[in-house]
Amino acid sequence: MLTTLIYRSQLNSSCKSIHLASLVEKARHRNAKLNITGILLFNGYDILQVLEGSEESVIQLFHKIREDKRHSDVVELMRDYGPRRRFENVGMLLFDLQVKSPKSVLESVLRYSKLESYLASDDRVFKFIQTFITQKNPSPPDTTYNADKWTLSRENAPFGECINGVIAHQSCQFALQPIVEPGEGKITSLEALIRGNDGGSPERFFQAIDQDKVYEIDLQTKAYAFALAEKIGIGGHKIAVNLLPMSLVNVPGAVEFLVDQIKLHGLQPEQVVIEVTENEMISGFNQFNSAIKHLRAEGIGLAIDDFGSGYAGLSLLTKFQPDKIKIDREIVSNIHLSGPKQAIVRSIVSCCTDMEISLVAEGIEKIEEWCWLESAGIRRFQGFLFSRPQLNGVGDIHWPQVTR
Incomplete structure (x- = not known):
C-alpha cells in the first residue's frame, strides 16, 4: 500500500549543515533500492521530510530515522495512504532554504511533482511543504525544557x-x-x-x-x-x-x-x-x-x-x-x-x-x-x-x- 509520511526534526549542533548534502546523497541510494522517495527541506534549524513508498518500507525507515542521533525532536506530522505517488521516484532530494529563496524552492519541489497543479494546491502534503517554506525567520529551538x-x-x-x-x-x-x-x-x-x-x-x-x-x-x-x-x-x-x-x-x-x-x-x-x-x-x-x-x-x-x-x-x-x-x-x-x-x-x-x-x-x-x-x-x-x-x-x- 502506497504510504506517505511527513515528519519534522531539528539538526543537532554537532552535525554541521554542510554535511547534510553528503548524508542526503547516501540516503538517495538507500531509498532508491527500497523504492522510497524522500523530499527533505532544511532552513538552518528545522528539517521537514516527506517519505513515499510501500507501508512496510516507509515505517521501517522512519523507525531508523527516529533513532538517528544526528537530529532530535523527531515528530510525526502526517501518515496517509493514496493511489499514486506525489513525486517522481528519485530516492532523496534536498532543498536548502539557506541557499535558495522560498519561491525557487517551491518551484523546484513542484517540478518533481506528479500531480496536476490544481490538485497540488489543495493537497495536504503540499500544504505542509508550502507552510515550511514560507515561514519567516526560523528561530533556534528553546532548550529550556529539553x-x-x-x-x-x-x-x-x-x-x-x-x-x-x-x-x-x-x-x-x-x-x-x-x-x-x-x-x-x-x-x-x-x-x-x-x-x-x-x-x-x-x-x-x-x-x-x-x-x-x-x-x-x-x-x-x-x-x-x-x-x-x-x-x-x-x-x-x-x-x-x-x-x-x-x-x-x-x-x-x-x-x-x-x-x-x-x-x-x-x-x-x-x-x-x-x-x-x-x-x-x-x-x-x-x-x-x-x-x-x-x-x-x-x-x-x-x-x-x-x-x-x-x-x-x-x-x-x-x-x-x-x-x-x-x-x-x-x-x-x-x-x-x-x-x-x-x-x-x-x-x-x-x-x-x-x-x-x-x-x-x-x-x-x-x-x-x-x-x-x-x-x-x-x-x-x-x-x-x-x-x-x-x-x-x-x-x-x-x-x-x-x-x-
Missing part, C-alpha cells in the same frame, strides 16, 4: 500517614493522587480515585453493583472520599472527586447531599472540585445545567475530566465553562512524538487561556511528555511520573529538577 536536562527528586507528601489496609464498613475505597504544579513545586489538589475493596478498578466496581442503583451509589461513595480527606488531614488543599454527570440529574437532592457530607467532614465547599467525565452521554441537559448552577452557588468547583475522549467535546464547553479542564491521557501520551496531538493541545491551551480556565494534563508517565507540555504553556500535571495513586493515603512526590 528532557536530557531534567531529573526527578523524591519527596514525602505533606500529609498524615496512610491508612493501612481496607477501611471497614465501606462499599469501596479511595486512592489519592496529587495534581502538581512543578514550576512552583506545589500540590494544587488531590484526586480521589475510586477502587473496589479488592483494589480493583472503577470499571470493575461499577460493573459489580446493581445497575439500577449506579447513580445513587456513585453519589453516596463521595462521602467516603471526604471522610478520607479528614482522616489524613489535607489542611487547606483541595480534593477532587469524580461523579457521573447523570448522578446529579437522577438522584434527588444530590447537591444537598454533597454539601452536607463536605461540611460533616470538616471541609469547605471551596475545597471540593467535582469532576464530571464526558464519557457518559448527558440526557436531560436542562436538569444537569440546573444542578451545575446549584453546585457553583454553593462554592463547589467544577472540572471536565478526560476532555477530548467522550461524547460531548467542545459542545459541552460551549454550554458551561468549568473551573478546570483535564486533558485526556490518550491525547498527551507520547505527545512529544506526534504533530497532530501537539496541534490539538495547542488549540486547547489557546481556548482555555482566552476563557481563563485552568488546564491539567493527566496520565503523564514520561519526562519528555512533561517537557513538551510545560513548554506549550500547561502548568498543572497528574500522572505516574510525579506520584502514583496511594490507597487510603498520598504517596511520595517526584519533582523535576535541573540536572547539575
